[in-house]
Amino acid sequence: MKMENLPVNSLSLDFLTEFLISLEKLENDRGCRGVILTSGAPKIFSAGLDIMEMYGKSAEHYAEFWKAVQEMWLRLYQSNMVTIAAINGSSPAGGCLMAMCCDYRIMAENPKYSIGLNETQLGIVAPFWFKDTMVNTIGNRATERSLELGLLYSAPEAHKIGLVDQLVPEEKIQSTAAAVMSQWLAIPDHARQITKSVMRKPTVDRLLAHRESDIQNFVSFITKDSIQKSLQMYMGMLKQRRG
Incomplete structure (x- = not known):
């Protein structure tokens, strides 16, 4: 599955809706046992949540958007398919979350990626289920430091702390992902799926138990004047960089 929401595969409401439809089609296709998630955008896997969805909109819009973000995580994190992230570019914030949802992560060994x-750098707090996903990936202490400082790791640093499983030259990322997929598909589906469910169920159940309050927390947080001003400043900074 190649993400092509150019220029940076930002996770807008429209994109998330399309993504969920595509994922559901693959889940329902009995001939499809695995999916490799990658990017059709140069130098970027996904820039994460679309800031335009979080700025200057109604409370109803924010709630709908956040529900779609939750749904993306729930579907991808619990997928019965083998999911491999072929990370062929930078992947901050929501892009990192998508990658962490996958069973295995391969990243291009480019130190520029x-x-x-990095939510705290934008004045935003990563939700508890973002945190839980990262703790499950790299452990508590590394997650605490990562989240408080809003750290972005280079590809070699990400590999060192276990945020990605493997580094390969960019031109070999798809062939490596296919080889890894063969290894995972050699395991009987039912045994792998049950094991995955057992490992991930407590994390999933925690969001399901607090889903509505999580949406309400997001809406009350994102509608604060101070947060809207922070987002406005960040967008201004991005425009200056592009200029």
């Missing part, structure tokens, strides 16, 4: 949950 980075990955991490």
Whole structure:
């Protein structure tokens, strides 16, 4: 599955809706046992949540958007398919979350590419289920430091702390992903799926138990004047960089 929401595969409401439809089709296709998630955008896997969805909109819009973000995580994190992230570019914030949802992560060994949950740099707090996903990936202490400082790790740094499983030259990322997929598909589906469910169920159940309050927390947080001003400043900074 190649993400092509150019220029940076930002996770807009429209994109998330399309993504969920595509994922559901693959889940329902009995001939499809695995999916390799990658990017059709140069130098970027996904820039994460679309800031335009979080700025200057109604509370109803924010709630709908956040529900779609939750749904993306729930579907991808619990997928019965083998999911491999072929990270062929930078992957901050929501892009990092998508990658962490997958069973295995392969990243292009380009030191210019980075990955991490950098929300605090934008004045935003990563939700508890973002945090839980990262703890499950790299452990508690590394997650605490990563989230408080909003760290973005270079590809070699990400590999060192276990945020990605493997580094390969960019031109070999798809062939490596296919080889890894063969290894995972050699395991009987039912045994792998049950094991995955057992490992991930407590994390999933925690969001399901607090889903509505999580949406309400997001809406009350994102509608604060101070947060809207922070997002406005960040967008201004991005425009200056592009200029």
